[in-house]
Amino acid sequence: MPLPAKVRLVEVGPRDGLQNEAQPISVADKVRLVDDLTDAGLSYVEVGSFVSPKWVPQMAGSAEVFAGIRQQPGVTYAALAPNMRGFEDALAARVKEVAVFAAASEAFSQRNINCSISESLQRFVPIMEAARQHGVRVRGYVSCVLGCPYEGEVDAAQVAAVARELYEMGCYEVSLGDTIGTGTPGATRHLFNVVGAQVPRPHLAGHFHDTYGQALANVYASLLEGINVFDSSVAGLGGCPYAKGASGNVASEDMVYMLQGLGIDTGIDLERLIAAGQRISAVLGRATGSRVARARNAC
Numbered sequence: 001m002p003l004p005a006k007v008r009l010v011e012v013g014p015r016d017g018l019q020n021e022a023q024p025i026s027v028a029d030k031v032r033l034v035d036d037l038t039d040a041g042l043s044y045v046e047v048g049s050f051v052s053p054k055w056v057p058q059m060a061g062s063a064e065v066f067a068g069i070r071q072q073p074g075v076t077y078a079a080l081a082p083n084m085r086g087f088e089d090a091l092a093a094r095v096k097e098v099a100v101f102a103a104a105s106e107a108f109s110q111r112n113i114n115c116s117i118s119e120s121l122q123r124f125v126p127i128m129e130a131a132r133q134h135g136v137r138v139r140g141y142v143s144c145v146l147g148c149p150y151e152g153e154v155d156a157a158q159v160a161a162v163a164r165e166l167y168e169m170g171c172y173e174v175s176l177g178d179t180i181g182t183g184t185p186g187a188t189r190h191l192f193n194v195v196g197a198q199v200p201r202p203h204l205a206g207h208f209h210d211t212y213g214q215a216l217a218n219v220y221a222s223l224l225e226g227i228n229v230f231d232s233s234v235a236g237l238g239g240c241p242y243a244k245g246a247s248g249n250v251a252s253e254d255m256v257y258m259l260q261g262l263g264i265d266t267g268i269d270l271e272r273l274i275a276a277g278q279r280i281s282a283v284l285g286r287a288t289g290s291r292v293a294r295a296r297n298a299c
């Protein structure tokens with residue numbers, strides 16, 4: 001397939017990136033990060049999660065973060081909601097878009113949200129119904145699409161079945177998560193071929209972690225399969241609390257650099273994005289995970 005002229009980036013740094021941090025990060029620092037990202041031109045930012053603070057303590061202040069950000073027109077500010085309690089909390093925080101998250105592996109589903117895949121899908125049904133009533137858009141995630149930390153290999157047909165259920169229940173887009181970053185470009189192409197037969201490709205997105213250094217290659221493989229929405233994380237922040245050893249998402253800066261090199265428009269100002277990544281890396285007290293930012297800083 002020819003490369004797309006445009007790609008939409010879903011910035012997941014403030015949520016997927018920060019959820020794994022053990023050190024406290026203030027609401028002010030989170031707000032500043034979200035505002036920096038939208039100032040850099042990101043049109044979609046996942047701001048936080050309405051999940052149990054016992055399970056993911058770092059996301060406890062998500063309502064305050066939503067209250068503090070400078071919401072810009074044309075930008076989507078989203079949050080994760082695993083159940084009706086999370087959806088209602090999101091609604092109270094005036095969130096206009098939520099994401100529900102399922103997994104392609106039973107063991108990961110149990111560890112992440114304490115229920116089976118089928119129970120999780122049933123939990124999402126009332127969320128979809130309430131979301132329709134309140135005009136809230138719902139995005140879906142499937143985790144462990146190219147490998148599971150507990151079960152190993154995951155069948156693409158199983159990913160397709162879960163993705164299809166999410167799509168059919170009303171998720172306008174389903175993001176396929178390579179949670180532990182074990183996927184390679186051939187496996188990624190195979191995955192999108194199998195899932196693309198069940199869910200139209202314009203409704204699929206790629207979510208690649210860089211644990212094995214394959215993320216950008218997997219993005220490129222996905223582009224060749226007609227996928228043009230990708231999740232990424234500024235400064236390569238992150239990991240998953242329920243996938244030990246998983247490193248961050250592909251860095252947003254590296255994505256933008258590669259896409260610009262391919263002549264693909266993202267609408268993002270790379271220099272401002274690098275500055276946003278530098279600021280949050282300083283807050284966290286460590287070097288950025290973006291190779292592009294590191295190279296630019298060395299110049």
Ligand SMILES: CC(C)(COP(=O)([O-])OP(=O)([O-])OC[C@H]1O[C@@H](n2cnc3c(N)ncnc32)[C@H](O)[C@@H]1OP(=O)([O-])[O-])[C@@H](O)C(=O)NCCC(=O)NCCSC(=O)C[C@@](C)(O)CC(=O)[O-]
Nearest residue numbers: 050051052055056082085086112113114141143144177179
């Ligand atoms: C789903 C639950 C809540 C089930 O957790 P549970 O313990 O089975 O829930 P429960 O219904 O039995 O309730 C237990 C307690 O939690 C409370 N509770 C119940 N729901 C909520 C809520 N929404 N917000 C706040 N509190 C909540 C509830 O009120 C109760 O409080 P208590 O009576 O004990 O004081 C829990 O497992 C959970 O929060 N899991 C979240 C895990 C998570 O956030 N993981 C990271 C995101 S997924 C990810 O990163 C992957 C992704 C998307 O990026 C893609 C990829 O890379 O793969």
